Amino acid sequence: MPGFDVAGIVVRVGGEVRKFNVVDEVYGVINEQGVSNLKILGSLSEYTVAEEKLLAHKPSNLSFIEAASIPLALETALGGFEHAQFSAGKSVLFLGGAGGVGSYAIQVHLNT
Numbered sequence: 795m796p797g798f799d800v801a802g803i804v805v806r807v808g809g810e811v812r813k814f815n816v817v818d819e820v821y822g823v824i825n826e827q828g829v830s831n832l833k834i835l836g837s838l839s840e841y842t843v844a845e846e847k848l849l850a851h852k853p854s855n856l857s858f859i860e861a862a863s864i865p866l867a868l869e870t871a872l873g874g875f876e877h878a879q880f881s882a883g884k885s886v887l888f889l890g891g892a893g894g895v896g897s898y899a900i901q902v903h904l905n906t
Contacts, residue, residue, distance in 0.1 A: 797824075798825045798866045799821075799824075799837055799865050799866050800820075800823070800824050800837035800842060800844060800849075800862060801819075801820070801858040801859070801862035802858065803818070804817060804818045804819075812846075814849065818851060819852040819854075819858070820844075820849045820851060821849065821850060821862060821864070822848045823848060824836070824837055824843075824848055868898045870895045871898035872898075872902065874895070875899070880903075880906075881906075888900055
């Protein structure tokens with residue numbers, strides 16, 4: 795796969811972009827529809843293209859590596875809770891909470 799998560803510096807913006815400027819530090823998931831709509835270059839390239847709605851300003855207290863590690867794992871953890879119709883007061887068993895998805899799932903669960 796060509797990669798999903800991205801963090802970097804904006805080097806060019808399209809004419810309709812309003813949220814970002816050149817030199818802004820951003821992060822996000824550049825592929826909105828998963829494996830059914832892979833971008834040609836993805837995030838495993840020096841430069842890539844992303845839709846404005848799929849990016850956010852990178853928090854200044856995170857490195858690019860830290861920021862790029864967040865989006866897909868957190869989105870997957872949250873999607874699992876939605877799919878399971880998890881809500882406050884319900885119990886959940888985590889098998890393998892050492893990876894990105896598992897560690898985010900545990901953190902989300904602890905905050906519900």
